[in-house]
Amino acid sequence: MSDSYFHPVSGFDLPRFAGVATFMRLPHVGLEDPRLSDVDVGLIGVPWDSGTTNRAGPRHGPRQLRDMSTMIRAQNGATGVRPFEMVNCADLGDVPPNPADIQESMKRITSFYDTVLKAGIFPMTAGGDHLSTLPILRAVAAKSPVGMIHFDSHTDLFKDYFNGTQYTHGTPFRRAVEEGLLDPQRVCMIGIRGTTYDSEDRDFAKSVGIRVIPIEEFHARGVSDVMSEAREIAGSGDTYISYDIDFIDPAFAPGTGTPEIGGPNSYQAIEVVRHLVGVKIIGADLVEVSPPFDSSGGTAYLGASLIFEMLCVIAPTLRPDTATA
């Protein structure tokens, strides 16, 4: 059982619209806080979108995700899991980016995650644009390459943008493969769709062994079959989960910079997470929530709900003794 210090504030004690908004109403435990060593799962914001080549906004993602996450309660209605009672969860605050310096920002992110990992904390990230995942992987996969299950409408595998720019939200996984952070044979990308500049990204995927499952295949085979293959690809090794909110159809998730029509609905969006049970997850993120394109917060609420679903898969693996029957 978790330490009660790390239990979220209940909506019965303080209504859900009230109080300082932290992720899931968890205590805010900064990196210098003595409580840090007690944390099992750290929810971390990366308020950064300098890698965005199209419509910016994910810098505001963590704030709105915190806000909407206050509507999340204690227990998963479907699976019965109560993650906050199984492990000590905390809001570790935001990595401080420098919005006008990409390289500096990436260094700060990696450094923040180095500290988190050193403290033995599982990092659950709320982005930020997808370039955020690269400096996170530099910490998470510092010792050896990891596998990845990646939900997205884009591969983010492009070589460069604007004729030579290496670091954008369209290139993180190309860099991650080049830097030896990802084991391409253990990477599966699900939901890919939309118009493309060309096939260079998918040609690269093929050449290194990354499995790309386009949306047409996803809709034809169904969640269960696709996720079964994804779990097989990830295998038993350390695996990172990267969930781009634009994986989901823009009717359900309008608040994102580069939407692509024809995606999964919100039920499928949950289902793919529930099918991650059995994967050895060592880090996860939910990225590309862009509040300026969804002032109602519906996209952030969907994102917060998905983070909760991820926690319900992750928590039992960290404290298998506490698992609900």
Place this chain on the structure above:
Amino acid sequence: MSDSYFHPVSGFDLPRFAGVATFMRLPHVGLEDPRLSDVDVGLIGVPWDSGTTNRAGPRHGPRQLRDMSTMIRAQNGATGVRPFEMVNCADLGDVPPNPADIQESMKRITSFYDTVLKAGIFPMTAGGDHLSTLPILRAVAAKSPVGMIHFDSHTDLFKDYFNGTQYTHGTPFRRAVEEGLLDPQRVCMIGIRGTTYDSEDRDFAKSVGIRVIPIEEFHARGVSDVMSEAREIAGSGDTYISYDIDFIDPAFAPGTGTPEIGGPNSYQAIEVVRHLVGVKIIGADLVEVSPPFDSSGGTAYLGASLIFEMLCVIAPTLRPDTATA
């Protein structure tokens, strides 16, 4: 055939954006109006949300539902039913709540419905938050407990809120069972999902025999199978229909206070109503439309469309002689 006085204003005579907005463009017949005795089906607004524990707004529901309902035409395109020609429908206006006094408001609601029922009018309600249903049931089920088919993402069966508060929009059906207004064995709740404080509500349901069909089961079995069971549970006795707009996925119905992702789409939202044919319905409501969270009115339009679909099921039962071939 209905009295032509009760025919909605046609969009061919007065464009649908024009005119004083009443429900379905029906005549406004107040409780003191001599025409009241001619009314078969009364559309009633309950502009009240004092039982809301989270984000308020349904007090504005009836107004926006009236506004958007002016886009509804005379005939059901799928079933051919023309409800306004079968029975005399009218807008009975709004129950006057006291926004600062819950008990007083509940008394006023019950009293309003007593009058309506005494006049032999079928009450079709536009909420209001879900606590509205409790004082309505106090009138509708005054003589004996009724069955209920309940579409919602929440059971609204909690014992209390905030450590002892008995009357909120999360408790109406607990109270209704306790007060003998509902026959729990004839109650079926469909679409339940989302995070929960705990399982106290569903434990209670089980203990009294209320059937709860969670969304996972709904998606797995499909509308037809689920509704077949629901009709069986309701049986041949008097049955109330309570339709919370948050039953539907928030992409389709963002305008509500406590959305839960992963719900049915708008086609399924209609289908469940069409499968109510055969149930002995003695009252119905559509609640929790919250305009402040959907300034475009799309949620209210969906709600108005569902009220129309309900009328198309109800009207033939009131005047079986007028049923369309």
Place this chain on the structure above:
Amino acid sequence: MSDSYFHPVSGFDLPRFAGVATFMRLPHVGLEDPRLSDVDVGLIGVPWDSGTTNRAGPRHGPRQLRDMSTMIRAQNGATGVRPFEMVNCADLGDVPPNPADIQESMKRITSFYDTVLKAGIFPMTAGGDHLSTLPILRAVAAKSPVGMIHFDSHTDLFKDYFNGTQYTHGTPFRRAVEEGLLDPQRVCMIGIRGTTYDSEDRDFAKSVGIRVIPIEEFHARGVSDVMSEAREIAGSGDTYISYDIDFIDPAFAPGTGTPEIGGPNSYQAIEVVRHLVGVKIIGADLVEVSPPFDSSGGTAYLGASLIFEMLCVIAPTLRPDTATA
């Protein structure tokens, strides 16, 4: 291969949020431009909604469709088609309507399309309300009646509105049949739903042999089966494609004047277009995008995506030699 003059500006050269917004970032080639004779496919705006009987707004459709179309890239991710490399596409600008004179506006539209067709250009229209299609058909079907595959929630086959008004967005195809522009036996209408004034439109359809596929049938049979029948009905003759954005469910396409709930999702919206391969298309439109009801532009982005999908079906038929393997 197409002339490089007609290639869209790449997002790698000029970010997609930048630059003067033309359809798909294609060159703007007006009717007096000497380049006109080189154009194979002309994207044309009809910023006109004087035929709208309910909520106006499609006059703003072309502008917003241009804006959102700048997010479309070069290649179809699913089919690999690169339409802009196969044929010379250009933005021909907008037909100048007279917002206060319906007859005059229709004359101007027909005249504009006469010029376009005379230049041998395939007309791909961005509306405008659905009355726009009538003056377009007067040009396109000037010599002999054409077939039509029509995606919509309404038949637009009414005899008149407001007791005698012949030209509204609810009547274009009644007029088109009367004027001999459409061969009713080769017309198929898909997705029809919603409340109706009466059955007069569908009675007329039946009387002249137009096939109407209501949404219930669409959902029951699925895209592939329905589209197979549609292709058969259209046969091998010249066929016009008319796509009303309200064919799609309002959760996906809120930005339209007369939404009807229960429609297809965005994936089905794409799929129906992809199933048009094999039809002899001689003109196409995407109408009823109404920006005032969707300030975020999501509906226009969906519309622009569908225009792109149509181009991917049309381009290979115009230059069969360039088709992608």
Place this chain on the structure above:
Amino acid sequence: MSDSYFHPVSGFDLPRFAGVATFMRLPHVGLEDPRLSDVDVGLIGVPWDSGTTNRAGPRHGPRQLRDMSTMIRAQNGATGVRPFEMVNCADLGDVPPNPADIQESMKRITSFYDTVLKAGIFPMTAGGDHLSTLPILRAVAAKSPVGMIHFDSHTDLFKDYFNGTQYTHGTPFRRAVEEGLLDPQRVCMIGIRGTTYDSEDRDFAKSVGIRVIPIEEFHARGVSDVMSEAREIAGSGDTYISYDIDFIDPAFAPGTGTPEIGGPNSYQAIEVVRHLVGVKIIGADLVEVSPPFDSSGGTAYLGASLIFEMLCVIAPTLRPDTATA
């Protein structure tokens, strides 16, 4: 004292967000209603914008003005006037326009006002675009030309639009002068500003003796001085008041189709009305409220407040015996 039947519903009896929305919560008295003969002041909606050459929307004005007018209470806080107790006010409903036929619509409007005037009712109009005023003047000034005090950022005096179109919202007062409905020597236009096609409108004004007070002069002289001149121009004869909401700066009134920056603030917007005391007003309107450009309703609320202020000036002239001390 007025008949209590014509008293608005009090917010103390029914909260202001509740109930069927009529203008000022007054009873709805249609032209066939026997109560019509008791009405002193009729609030009339003209939901029509077919004369709009730019961004449409005022067809939705009356509905939203009704909605927001339910926030208006019984008494003018500044002047103490209680108009609804002085004269019998009622909501006469909307004139039914034909959105696809300008001439037919104008005929219907004139006919509606003929009936109203014949019944001895003062017509207080909620538009609608500014072309609405022309058919109203045809009724109001049927016998002899009237004077006019006109608040607007445009003169609406143009000869024609689109090379020959005579009836648009930019031409009503040119037509009214030509038709002998306005006595140009008794017309004063206040607040004129913004970019212009040319000076043709103001040249015409000068040629017939219409006084145009541009916004620069308004700001320099102040409300009191300008209104003193306006009253003098109107003199003691019958005078119509036409108030275009775009008279006010778009920060205060964004919901309009053709905003011009640099206008009066909301306090000045009220003040000009209060300075109308002493004018012999025989009809008034508030036009060009366009809800699609202000979903929050702030513009409509401002418009409703101005209609109330006009009623507070008009009522004492109709029943001088009832004037507040």
Place this chain on the structure above:
Amino acid sequence: MSDSYFHPVSGFDLPRFAGVATFMRLPHVGLEDPRLSDVDVGLIGVPWDSGTTNRAGPRHGPRQLRDMSTMIRAQNGATGVRPFEMVNCADLGDVPPNPADIQESMKRITSFYDTVLKAGIFPMTAGGDHLSTLPILRAVAAKSPVGMIHFDSHTDLFKDYFNGTQYTHGTPFRRAVEEGLLDPQRVCMIGIRGTTYDSEDRDFAKSVGIRVIPIEEFHARGVSDVMSEAREIAGSGDTYISYDIDFIDPAFAPGTGTPEIGGPNSYQAIEVVRHLVGVKIIGADLVEVSPPFDSSGGTAYLGASLIFEMLCVIAPTLRPDTATA
């Protein structure tokens, strides 16, 4: 000088869109926190709107005020005051209301402020609707009645609502006078305007000696003259400042439930605060910010700016030794 623990996070260390949002980016110090005893000024949220008789929403005020307050920097550009360096300021969190129980909520509020005052902390409140001020005054004026300078468009002095309801946001100051919390001779209400039910509130004001300055007088005399009188009325005794955001014109502050047109602009809104220098302020609030009516947050930003201005007046009085030259 203040303790550096209580310095806001600088935008140079963590960009202003980043981090957990507390008031002014100050540390969150709950009532049980040992740091509480070091706090000089406590910023307190009262997320409660159960007293709202019209459009609800202020329950969401504190959250959005926190969010927008992160754009406030360290120093007053006009006066040079750096309040956070003069006194120890902290975010004390929100009072937990019971949204479904008015009396219980008022008890909780008074109890919270009792604790705050006992700790010697100056209470700076972010509402909440205006009924919040009553339970605050019960703590603040527990020993003897206080004076009050009140910025508002309403007097909030009504006897009751809905025929007998004593506790609403329209009655707090009537109750406060009755309960001996306010010394009416030392109360000044500024900016009063709008339509009214009747004059009962102002008659009461007159009868007990409360000075009401209507907006007409405010605009005529100007800020400096009016505030000079207000300071004189408040005199040298303990004075509470209550600032209802609807004091300001709705173009500047649309996010409120009961707007009244014709109010001050944002510059005057600041100026009145700056003219409070010299008043012996013992508590202050900023109430009625209603986020559902201003999704952009502009009203909350204005509110946060005003709270900062108030702090710049208050801080020098608490630590006169630290005042900036």
Place this chain on the structure above:
Amino acid sequence: MSDSYFHPVSGFDLPRFAGVATFMRLPHVGLEDPRLSDVDVGLIGVPWDSGTTNRAGPRHGPRQLRDMSTMIRAQNGATGVRPFEMVNCADLGDVPPNPADIQESMKRITSFYDTVLKAGIFPMTAGGDHLSTLPILRAVAAKSPVGMIHFDSHTDLFKDYFNGTQYTHGTPFRRAVEEGLLDPQRVCMIGIRGTTYDSEDRDFAKSVGIRVIPIEEFHARGVSDVMSEAREIAGSGDTYISYDIDFIDPAFAPGTGTPEIGGPNSYQAIEVVRHLVGVKIIGADLVEVSPPFDSSGGTAYLGASLIFEMLCVIAPTLRPDTATA
């Protein structure tokens, strides 16, 4: 007289909501277009916001400014100037930024303006964030330092951000002074206000002789007096005009990233431009319009109106022979 090729499309020929949106409906003349040499005034978009340290968005400014500028007509209603008939104006398109590389983007901007200036074209810029002005000044002031009249709520004179970052939208004029692009003695900054980190910027201003006029002084002295001083400071030398939209109060211009309350209204916003007559203007910009924070476009419309006002001041100086009487 200007060449008719450079006349905007009239709203009488093509309604203002129609057509491809270019600045002021002028022809689009790219840098490679042979017509470039005929252009007198070039309207240039800089869709770039990488220097933004707070809320991003101005990258979308040029697109929305083009859109809203289509509502601008031919003639200044107040001054009678018809700029497009006096000089050849054209839309030169957008400078292509690299959103992920600040230095590269600045090089591209300077290079673009070098070409424009070499062609003898007056550069009228639509930003973009305020860092855009630095690379523009590098071209405009390449030979010798220029004076500047700067409307803004911020000085943008900070030394660096985030502890060492030199190039942000808060530092351009510090850099410009250091680089010898501005003659500080001939620089006047008007409207400065809001909270500040410290006084470092204003201390620097004082040290180099830049005149800063805070908003309090602006409101106290009035437009005419302040602008008289500004003209004197600028003197007779080459002067650049930089107009940050956040100079204006956020009620009038909400669509910007760093609003500060208490600013000028829209009439004063125009007036300051009209008082620029007599200044030797050699370049001008309107920056920081951020569409994500104003989806209605009102801010962009205000911005477009101000660009037009600037053109009305500039055009007569370029072709003094054509000045209107």
